[in-house]
Amino acid sequence: MEKYQPKEIEKKWQERWESAGLYKDYSRAKKFYALDMFPYPSGAGLHVGHPKGYIATDVFSRFKMLQGYSVLHPMGWDAFGLPAENYAIKNKVHPSVATEKNIATFKKQLEAFGFTYDWDREINTTDPVYYKWTQWIFLKMFEKGLAYESNEPVNWCPSCKTVLSNEDLEGGLCERCGTQVVQKRLRQWVLRMTDYADRLLADLDSPEINWEESIKEQQRNWIGKSQGAQFKMSVVINGGSTSIMEVEPPTLAEGNYIEVYTTRLDTVFGMTYAVVAPEHKVIEQLKAQISNYDEVEKYVIASQNKTILERTELQKEKTGVKLEGVEVVNPFNNESVPLFVADYVLGGYGTGAVMAVPAHDERDFEFAKKYDLPIRIVIVKSMGSTAIDTSALPEDEYIAYRINEIQEMLDNKEAFADYGNIVNSTSEYNRLTSQQAREKMTAWLEENKLGQKKINFKMRDWIFSRQRYWGEPIPIVHCEKCGAVGVPEEQLPVRLPEVEKYEPTGTGESPLANIADWVNTTCPKCGGPAKRETNTMPQWAGSSWYYLRYIDPKNEKFLIDQQLEKDWMPVDLYVGGAEHATRHLLYARFWHKFLFDIGVVTTIEPFKKLMHVGLILAEDGRKMSKRWNNVINPDEVIGQFGADSMRLYEMFMGPFSQSISWNTNGVVGMRKFLEKVWKLSAQINTEEGRINTETQNNKKIQTLLHKTIKKVTEDIENFRFNTALSQLMILVNAMEKEYAKSATTKAHMRKEDYEKLLLILSPFAPHLAEELWQKLGNENSIFLQTWPVADEKYLKDEEIEMVVQVNGKVRERLLVAIDVTEDEVKETALENEKVKIFTDGKEIKKIIFVPEKLINIVVN
RNA sequence: GCCCAGGUGGUGGAAUUGGUAUACACGCCAGUCUUAGGAACUGGUAGAGCAAUCUGUGGAGGUUCGAGUCCUCUCCUGGGCACCA
Numbered sequence: 023m024e025k026y027q028p029k030e031i032e033k034k035w036q037e038r039w040e041s042a043g044l045y046k047d048y049s050r051a052k053k054f055y056a057l058d059m060f061p062y063p064s065g066a067g068l069h070v071g072h073p074k075g076y077i078a079t080d081v082f083s084r085f086k087m088l089q090g091y092s093v094l095h096p097m098g099w100d101a102f103g104l105p106a107e108n109y110a111i112k113n114k115v116h117p118s119v120a121t122e123k124n125i126a127t128f129k130k131q132l133e134a135f136g137f138t139y140d141w142d143r144e145i146n147t148t149d150p151v152y153y154k155w156t157q158w159i160f161l162k163m164f165e166k167g168l169a170y171e172s173n174e175p176v177n178w179c180p181s182c183k184t185v186l187s188n189e190d191l192e193g194g195l196c197e198r199c200g201t202q203v204v205q206k207r208l209r210q211w212v213l214r215m216t217d218y219a220d221r222l223l224a225d226l227d228s229p230e231i232n233w234e235e236s237i238k239e240q241q242r243n244w245i246g247k248s249q250g251a252q253f254k255m256s257v258v259i260n261g262g263s264t265s266i267m268e269v270e271p272p273t274l275a276e277g278n279y280i281e282v283y284t285t286r287l288d289t290v291f292g293m294t295y296a297v298v299a300p301e302h303k304v305i306e307q308l309k310a311q312i313s314n315y316d317e318v319e320k321y322v323i324a325s326q327n328k329t330i331l332e333r334t335e336l337q338k339e340k341t342g343v344k345l346e347g348v349e350v351v352n353p354f355n356n357e358s359v360p361l362f363v364a365d366y367v368l369g370g371y372g373t374g375a376v377m378a379v380p381a382h383d384e385r386d387f388e389f390a391k392k393y394d395l396p397i398r399i400v401i402v403k404s405m406g407s408t409a410i411d412t413s414a415l416p417e418d419e420y421i422a423y424r425i426n427e428i429q430e431m432l433d434n435k436e437a438f439a440d441y442g443n444i445v446n447s448t449s450e451y452n453r454l455t456s457q458q459a460r461e462k463m464t465a466w467l468e469e470n471k472l473g474q475k476k477i478n479f480k481m482r483d484w485i486f487s488r489q490r491y492w493g494e495p496i497p498i499v500h501c502e503k504c505g506a507v508g509v510p511e512e513q514l515p516v517r518l519p520e521v522e523k524y525e526p527t528g529t530g531e532s533p534l535a536n537i538a539d540w541v542n543t544t545c546p547k548c549g550g551p552a553k554r555e556t557n558t559m560p561q562w563a564g565s566s567w568y569y570l571r572y573i574d575p576k577n578e579k580f581l582i583d584q585q586l587e588k589d590w591m592p593v594d595l596y597v598g599g600a601e602h603a604t605r606h607l608l609y610a611r612f613w614h615k616f617l618f619d620i621g622v623v624t625t626i627e628p629f630k631k632l633m634h635v636g637l638i639l640a641e642d643g644r645k646m647s648k649r650w651n652n653v654i655n656p657d658e659v660i661g662q663f664g665a666d667s668m669r670l671y672e673m674f675m676g677p678f679s680q681s682i683s684w685n686t687n688g689v690v691g692m693r694k695f696l697e698k699v700w701k702l703s704a705q706i707n708t709e710e711g712r713i714n715t716e717t718q719n720n721k722k723i724q725t726l727l728h729k730t731i732k733k734v735t736e737d738i739e740n741f742r743f744n745t746a747l748s749q750l751m752i753l754v755n756a757m758e759k760e761y762a763k764s765a766t767t768k769a770h771m772r773k774e775d776y777e778k779l780l781l782i783l784s785p786f787a788p789h790l791a792e793e794l795w796q797k798l799g800n801e802n803s804i805f806l807q808t809w810p811v812a813d814e815k816y817l818k819d820e821e822i823e824m825v826v827q828v829n830g831k832v833r834e835r836l837l838v839a840i841d842v843t844e845d846e847v848k849e850t851a852l853e854n855e856k857v858k859i860f861t862d863g864k865e866i867k868k869i870i871f872v873p874e875k876l877i878n879i880v881v882n
Numbered sequence: 883g884c885c886c887a888g889g890u891g892g893u894g895g896a897a898u899u900g901g902u903a904u905a906c907a908c909g910c911c912a913g914u915c916u917u918a919g920g921a922a923c924u925g926g927u928a929g930a931g932c933a934a935u936c937u938g939u940g941g942a943g944g945u946u947c948g949a950g951u952c953c954u955c956u957c958c959u960g961g962g963c964a965c966c967a
Contacts, residue, residue, distance in 0.1 A: 193964085236886050236961085243885065243963055250967080284967060297967090340965080371966045378967085384883085385965055480966050600961075663921080674907070676895055679887090681960075685894070690921055691907050697921075736898085745896070748906035755906090825902045830948040832902055859934095870947055875901055880947045 026700040028664025032789040036136050039792075044803060045083075045138040050092040055590050056083045057569055057629075059598025059606070060098045060145075063124035064105055068131045069646045070654045070684055074672045075597040075635035078743065080137045081673065082595055084785035085738050087138070088809040094590055095138050096572035098145035099125050103561045104182065104198055107492035110524045117492045117524070121148060131657060135665050136788050143575045147564030148492075152571065154515035155581035156563050157497040159613065160486075161508045162620055164498070168214045169486065171506060174370075175301070175326075176485055178206035183526035185210055187485040187560065189244075189605045194329065202329040208530045211487040211496055211557060215612050219245055219479040221626075222611055230592070230627040234679065237634060240603040246480025250285035251464045252373060253473025255296065255350040257304070258358050259311050280304050280350060280361075283372030283476060287467075288459040291447035292379040292400035294390065296350050297342065297362045300325040301369030305345070313347040318363055325365040340366045340389045352377070353472050354463070355448070364389065372478050380437065381428070387437035399428050401442040401456060421445050484609065486560060491524045491533045493558030501545035501552040510546050516554070532556045565606055566613040569593050569628060581622065588624055596629040599637075600679075607632070633741050637681040638672070646684075654684055666787035667693040673743035673786060696790055698754050699783065703794055705761040707770035720772065724816045726756055727775055732812035734782045743786075750783055773798065778810045825876040826851045828860040844871045851877055 039045070056079050061072065076097075083095040099121075106117040106124075113120075125146070132139070145152055163169040177186045181201040185208060190197050215222075223245045225231065226238045256279045280298060284290070298304055300322040309315055321343045342364025349358040366385055367376050380390035380397040390397055402424035415423065425445060428438045441456035451459045467473035487496060495516045497509040509516055519540040521533050534556040535541060545552040567581070573590045574582045598606075607629075614628040639645060640652035647653065659668050670692035676682045730753040737746035757779070761771040777798065784791035784804050795804040819840055824847060826834040834856045838847060848869060851857055857879070864881035871877050 239886055240962055246963085246966065248966070282967085286967075366965045366967095368966065376967045383967065385967075388965095478966075480963090603962080667921095671907095674894090680895095682894065685908070687908055688894075693921055695907085740898090742898090744894095745898095745906085748896075751906055823902080827902085827948075830901090830946095835902075868947060870901090872901055876948090878901080878947055 026697055026790070028666060028696075028789065029661075031793040032134075032136060032665050035789045035792050036133065039136075039138075039803070039805075042803070044805060045087075045093070045095065045140050046142070048092045048094070050090060052091045053094070053590060054083070054086040054091040054595070055094045055573075055593045056086070056595045057095075057572075057593045057597070058097065059596070059602065060100050060565070060568065061128060062100050062103055062105070063121060063128045065109065065120065065124055066648065066653075067124075067127050068656055070656050070659060070668075070672070071638035071646055073132070073135055073656055073668075074638055075599070076132070076137060077135065077669050077672050078633070078635065078678060078741065079595065079597045080135070081669075081738065081743060081785040083138050084788060084805060085809065087805055088781065088784070088807060090808065093138070094143075094572065095140065096143040096145075096575075097132065097137070097139040097141070098143075098568060098572065099128070099147065100561075100565050100568070101125065101146055101148040102493050102559075102564055104490065104492070107490060107524055110492070116520070118148060121146075134657065134660050135669065143572050145568060145571050145575055147494075147568065150515045150517050151578075153494045153564065155571065156494050156559065156567070157509075157514050157516060158511065158581060159567060159617070160559070160563075161497055161511065161514075163213060163616060164506075164508050166616075166620070168217065168616065170212055170214065172210050172212045172483075173207060174210075175205040175207045176210055177203045178208065179203050182490070183528045184489040185485055185487065188482045189484075189562075189608070190560075202332075204329050205326065206530075210485050211498075211555075213484040213486045213612075215484045215608075216479055216481060218612050218615055219247070219481055221615055222481075222608065223247055225611075225615075225627055228627065230625065230630065231632075232630055233632040234634060237600060237603045237607070237632060240600075241608060244481060244604040244608065248285055248478050248480075250283055250476055250478070251287045251460075251467060251473055252281055252283045252476035253287075253353065253467050254279045254281050255353060255377070257308065257361070258349050258351055259347065280375045281373045281473075282375045282377045283478060284377055286379065286382065286456075286460070287463045288441075288444060288451075288454075288456040289379040289382040289400055290352065290354050290377065290463060291444075291451070292381050292398045293352050293359060293377040294380060294396045294398055295360045295362060295378045297364045297367045297376050297378050297389075299367040299369035299374040300363055300365050302363070302374045304375070305363060308345070308348055311348050312345050314343070314345070318343050318345060321363060328365070340364060340385065340392060342366070342389065342393070344393070353467075353470075360395070362389075362393075370482070371480070372476075381432065382437055382439055384437045384439060387432070391435075397432060398446065399425055399432075399438075400444060400446045401438070402428055402445050403438070403440070403442045404455065484612070486563075487555075487557035488560050489530055489532045490526055490558060491518075491521060493560065494518070494563055495534065496555045496557055496559060498555035499543055499545060499552045500555065501548060501550060503550055504545055504547045504552075506555075507545055507547050507552070513546075518558075532558055534558070562606055562609050566609045567617070569596075569610075570617075570623065587622070591623060592625045592628055592630045594630050596632045597635055598632075600634040603634075634679050636677070636679045638675075639681055639683045641684055641686075643683050654686070659686070659689060663689045663693045664696075664789075666696055666790045670695070670747060670786055674747045676744055678741045678743060695751055695754065696787060698758055699779070699787075699790065700794065702754065702757055702762060702771070703776065703797065705757075705771045706773050706776055706798075720770070720775075721820075723757060723760055723771075723775065725819055726753055727778060728812045728816035731778065731782055731810050732817065735809070735812070738785065747786065750779075750786075753779065780804060781807060781810055822874055824874075826854065826857055827876055827878040828857060829880060830878060833857050833860055840874065844873075844877075847871065847877050851879065 058076050058079050083093045087093050101121045106121050109120050110117040147153060160169060177191060179186055179196040179201050181199045182196060186196060186203060191203060194203060195201065196203055223242060226241060282296065305318060305322065312318055342362045345361045345363060348361055350361050351358045378386040380386040380395065381399045382401060402421065431438050444451045444454050444459045451462060464475055495518055497514060497516045499507050499509060501507055519537055521537060524533055527533060541554050541556060543552055543554055570582045574586045577583055610628055614623060617623045618626055642652055644650050644652060667689050671689045674692065730749050733749045734746045757771065780791045780795050781804065792804050821837055822840055824836045824838050825832055826836060834854050836850060861879060861881055866879060866881055868880040869877065
């Protein structure tokens with residue numbers, strides 16, 4: 023028999039499958055759309071970690087194909103981005119040149135795995151034919167008022183010389199280069215993602231989404247919905263007595279009040295001061311009334327110059343300045359309290375102003391301690407266990423006892439932030455629970471038109487412009503007369519022009535600003551002189567809708583044909599890294615919902631099932647990186663062991679979503695396994711009359727085979743590839759033992775059994791399975807066959823091992839018929855010598871019988 | 883600090899509903915073959931003990947005839963968020 027030569031057969035089948043168009047039958051009744059997160063084609067090429075997700079998707083695609091589905095399984099390139107641009111700056115070559123080269127490398131590497139990609143559908147986000155539609159979507163958002171210009175302070179990376187979105191930050195550092203980001207006031211294009219916050223949150227729980235809980239939870243946290251109340255507090259000058267209760271709400275002019283947001287209105291009677299953020303406009307409005315304005319202004323300027331990191335660093339002490347000469351009035355008790363400016367309050371969240379309750383908020387407590395401000399306890403722990411018996415105490419003593427407990431906490435430098443029962447407020451609220459008080463207080467605010475319920479989100483609008491070269495031009499023209507005007511649809515795409523220098527300017531303009539004949543244009547509205555927008559779109563623009571384009575990649579009239587969209591959407595399976603949980607996956611959901619609103623798509627969510635692929639770490643347990651010199655190249659692994667062995671290893675390593683270290687020895691094991699399958703084909707008995715011999719051994723193998731079919735089917739469905747493969751190994755080991763090793767039993771392997779084995783192995787090791795399949799004389803591809811279904815009649819063993827326990831400990835194992843009765847087992851077990859050792863002379867209290875599993879004899 | 887995953891042999895891991903802990907694979911040990919090569923073959927491999935047996939799923943309790951699995955507390959690791967009022 024020939025030896026197993028993966029190098030030869032893999033190349034052969036890849037070519038044949040491709041030329042036969044094996045993956046391009048889109049005419050079947052049932053559809054399945056399997057999608058990988060498309061890669062950024064970096065100069066370094068693939069390492070062994072990249073293909074893990076792709077292999078899983080491929081296994082799934084082949085499995086679905088065998089189950090009779092038309093499978094859409096495309097691949098493409100997310101090719102805009104900084105590395106190509108930085109390479110261009112360094113080497114003076116156009117980014118598209120390096121990108122093209124990298125794509126060729128990636129494609130060649132991917133092809134060695136034998137993936138079922140339909141390369142006719144390949145897309146590239148940097149192709150004008152593609153980004154025409156990225157620009158089109160932006161225009162639609164602009165038309166609907168969802169894309170707007172803003173001059174609010176934004177995150178600026180001084181090293182990359184561009185603004186960044188909140189999602190692009192990692193702990194206040196630039197996600198790409200690790201530089202500290204500063205706040206800068208720059209004109210920016212922003213997408214109103216917050217308009218979709220509620221739907222982005224709520225639809226995570228819709229049946230349209232079947233995602234892992236961890237990813238959903240990350241998105242929930244990122245969106246950060248909080249429910250509270252917002253209310254007004256009037257500002258009084260120089261200890262004046264004007265309270266908001268005496269001034270009719272309509273006469274409250276700017277500068278006469280501040281508005282605060284709180285989720286803990288129940289603690290409002292504990293307010294002993296209030297705080298505004300340094301950015302708050304009331305500071306400017308009260309300039310004349312603030313007697314220490316110089317000091318305040320100094321503080322404001324200093325905090326604006328801080329980096330995000332400096333401002334949010336936890337260990338850092340809180341700082342602030344009291345606004346002398348003004349106070350604010352708590353509407354609940356008409357008490358005026360001092361007002362501070364402090365940068366622990368964020369300008370961009372809520373109203374940029376808060377009521378401060380030091381007894382019941384950690385941050386306020388810290389600040390109050392430092393500035394020696396009064397601390398008033400207004401909630402106490404709910405009824406519950408205490409150190410002493412409080413049931414006999416009269417109520418006032420009980421409350422005094424509880425307040426004392428909180429006081430001890432405060433003395434120990436800790437605020438009491440939990441919910442509890444209200445005290446020290448007014449009689450309407452005292453003794454209510456926090457939740458009850460909050461509702462009653464909110465109702466009071468609404469009655470008196472002082473405030474209302476309010477929902478806030480942590481998520482910000484998406485800052486969408488970048489001051490870099492290698493991105494989609496934003497299709498906007500600025501006209502002095504008409505303002506920002508969208509480029510007419512028929513003029514799309516706005517092509518990225520050639521430039522001399524790719525360097526970012528650092529001025530807040532992109533390098534495109536230097537190309538006069540590109541920048542200067544005419545206004546599409548009035549025909550007058552106008553300038554093009556020179557900012558480009560962020561890295562994440564092209565990937566926010568690419569899954570739609572694969573469905574209809576060559577459509578020149580529209581981004582996707584309406585019927586094809588209905589046929590193929592949503593994506594049934596989406597596989598990629600968890601690092602995209604709050605960026606790509608959020609952006610894509612946002613765009614998809616917008617496209618739904620304007621009638622381009624018909625599903626509310628783009629990705630039905632999402633699986634996140636666990637990292638493959640280097641053998642040293644660190645991330646694979648050039649820096650550590652621990653990168654394993656898939657080409658070498660495939661060259662040494664073959665693509666099928668590599669595919670098997672990555673699926674066998676462990677649970678799919680888990681990070682696991684690479685171990686090349688593991689690939690050896692997979693190769694051994696495939697060799698076994700290969701050699702086993704020699705055991706097929708083809709002699710007339712002996713083919714269907716039903717020996718005892720064959721029956722055993724039948725049972726195992728059908729159990730394996732069942733398990734492999736279920737495991738693939740559930741992404742448990744590791745256990746599917748171990749079950750296949752168990753089957754192959756048993757077949758080898760039965761047919762190849764025990765010549766004396768005269769067992770004969772039936773061809774149909776072996777073919778079933780090949781079928782259920784084929785998604786994992788497609789080349790080997792196809793080769794063996796056709797060697798058996800089959801003419802059509804194995805992938806045009808039908809996935810076997812486990813036959814119930816073979817699933818039950820005739821004999822099973824029954825465990826005999828005494829007091830829960832295993833003492834003996836009995837081989838019994840599957841349908842043995844409880845009494846029969848009891849009898850056998852109690853007479854068993856080994857069991858007797860533990861039961862003799864003891865009273866049998868109870869016998870527990872679990873059919874097909876065990877019998878437990880309970881003695882005293 | 884908050885949220886989410888996890889902690890099982892020398893290693894990666896299995897045990898799907900409370901029912902035989904360590905399947906499958908790697909590594910290691912012993913042996914076979916000999917072209918002294920292994921990506922070949924055979925057997926062994928949780929720990930302690932001559933053995934019967936005992937002990938074992940991060941730790942401490944609990945529920946149960948029976949717990950890796952359920953409950954309470956606690957320690958550790960990985961990931962995410964982080965002054966969001």
